[in-house]
Amino acid sequence: MPLIKGPHLSLDYSYQHITISELTKTSQLPDSFAQLKQKLVKGEFRNPTENRPVSHCLARSIHSVVDKKKSTRFCDIVRKLRSGRWLGSTGQPITDVVNLGVGGSDLGPLMGAAALNEFADDATLHNLNVHFVSSMDGGQLHKLLPTLDAETTLFIIASKSFGTIDTLANVATVREWVKPVLNDDGWLAHHVIGVSSNAQRMVDYGIPAAHQLTFGEGVGGRYSLWSAIGLSIALATGLHVFEQMLAGARAMDEHFVEAPIEQNIPVLMALYGAYNREQRGINNLAILPYDGRLQMLPSYLQQLDMESNGKQCRYDGEAIDYATGPIIWGGHGPNGQHAFFQHLHQGYDDFAADFIIVLSRHAPGFSSNVADALAAQQRLSVANALAHRRLMWFGSSDGTPRNEYPGKHPSNALVMEELTPESFGALIAAYEHKVFTQGVIWQINSFDQPGVEKGKKIATEIYDAIENGSELSNIDESTAYWINKLR
């Protein structure tokens, strides 16, 4: 059966259009691929347009943030906050931590904390609530701030560049909220941690050196949960869990480098994905986690994949005339069954899907009856995943149009025996390496994002036109109308 067992994760690729031997014949992996993988894992692969190394794999190396022998600043901060020893400026222990960040400085930590929360090592935990705020419109702060107490709340300003307007706008609102309760110096000294690659900007902002966490420039935002950006995961779950997550990812790194192509989970995900895109013209991939703890996975993978490989330019600057990365979308599978699955089963459009399946779940802390019921629910969810992927692939028909299910929609099943910090780390690393491999196939630089930069530049000009009345040349009627309305 077409099944690969990798570290903490299996790939069942039974429902793909071609066999593995046909697939490897069409493979466009260059001869240098083995070397490129090595370089990636050692942090020696280069991002040519931004002229720096790609170092997210190094960020999860044993001695990066969590080091058992030396106590790193990261570890000290986590221990102090989780044990209730971190006091605010009025002497009260911190009870709430808010991660202010966006994109990679939000999605990875948010997903990781949600997925691994139940593994929290409670021995050291006093009562720490971890919250996430990303949206530039202030909607999340609007809801969250009234539930918090400025004297017992600490803010993590998580921004690789320490210059992203979304995050800075949230920080500015928080400062206004804090003002009536705490003085500025006290707030900065006791209620703020900065996480960034740009230490100077943290210094300029007034964050004390001891509360600054830095990470390498070569760790891309969408690859940064393994670095100090993962602080909120460690705060929600404890250092031990964070470390296990890194270990799971490292095990997948090793598998990626060492396993032969036919046994290599990320490489096969990449090759089947490229085949579906190029030969079958399928322009989208639905990510369908069948475990609520992984609900954020589709949003996370949207950034990882689409920001990396949604490009029309080769790494050397030449134009591309072939399709590249697909549109990534999806949602929690069991809930999706009651919503968008109708279109998947009987709509006109082609798609490929990844089913993420967790076979079993333990529920310590519950009575045996409740634990049994929860375990049965997990099996119910697995049964549903199996049923829907079957129907999507084999289809069904009784001869009437109403009961016509065309099928032939390819899918992978990514299966974990259990969701653990290790299997979670391995799953995310597998997707990272899949995206890397596809970048190699399509000859893309997967590590820049010029489209995002362009959008930011236009937004800054429009905001300036609204706030300061600056004139915009070449402006269309619709945009001019709305700018004038806001002035």
Ligand SMILES: O=P(O)(O)OC[C@H]1O[C@H](O)[C@H](O)[C@@H](O)[C@@H]1O
């Ligand atoms: O961490 P920051 O520097 O604030 O960046 C946050 C996000 O900004 C941009 O949108 C980039 O395209 C993302 O890759 C990045 O994750």
